[in-house]
Amino acid sequence: MTRPAPSVPSAAPTPAPDPAQLMDRLAQAAAAYYRNFAAVAAGRGLTLMQGKMLSLLRRPMPMRTLADLLACDASNVTGIVDRLEARDLVRREADPTDRRVKLVLLTDAGRRTVEEIRAELLADLSGLESLDEPDRHALLRLLGRVFPADGTRPPR
């Protein structure tokens, strides 16, 4: 992949990316992702955390698991679920196998909201659809290298 000599003095003459630069770009990307997410959630009167929690509830989950996934203290989950429950987006249900735990699950309205949020997010990430197959695989592979899959959850 030889490149023609730039006819115009190029602003970025092959940046030679070092880890620090890459980290800055990751920070920028992560910020952009959440700015986007927060805006979409706000469009439905939801906070970032409320939107995150809804998006996590693909299946019923103990509150404790939600605390782990949201990386916050268990005591916070009570309030967040309270507010979502007051808006009829989630419900609490007893766990038959362990009477200490309460399962949180989406209501029909909650499921609809999650679908709308996901669709809107996807529309905003139009750059994703423009990637060809090799680029999609490359992105998936590189993200896996930088953020190993099990790094998502602390061991507890």
Added chain:
Amino acid sequence: MTRPAPSVPSAAPTPAPDPAQLMDRLAQAAAAYYRNFAAVAAGRGLTLMQGKMLSLLRRPMPMRTLADLLACDASNVTGIVDRLEARDLVRREADPTDRRVKLVLLTDAGRRTVEEIRAELLADLSGLESLDEPDRHALLRLLGRVFPADGTRPPR
């Protein structure tokens, strides 16, 4: 860049990533980045927003600019700067060219803190250093595709 055929039956037979899957992976990566960042900041008694603001201050900035970069209302910046100033990590300074604006700048202690945070973050992102040159360029390019550079700041 041809790849050798896998000699072992691969556990994931080429997932054929669609945009929705990619978005989920991006969400996971962004969450991992901020969990990391928040933990490093917390190790120094700083909140996520305080750490973000410090990291933004590579040069003195008007509070208004900080509000834009942090994607929050200008009224919030007052409090965040107040708390950082109380800990002698930043200072407020008058802008000679416009007496309405106050420039926020790092103190020496603030600069040290930023350097420590960046070093610790880089150490945690060891996956970045393990990338070879082509992979680094690919990651930079793909992030640019998905999150266009000027998407960082609203036009104002």
Added chain:
DNA sequence: TATTGTTATACTCTATAACTATA
């Protein structure tokens, strides 16, 4: 004894609205 969820508390972040001092 350990774990789950809740409550009380204090602090931080957040947007809105109203204010001042500049421009």
Added chain:
DNA sequence: TATAGTTATAGAGTATAACAATA
């Protein structure tokens, strides 16, 4: 008139500590 920064306010997120119910 418009903009930069502040203040007051109310709501939401946050960790800590203590508690009841259950394992």
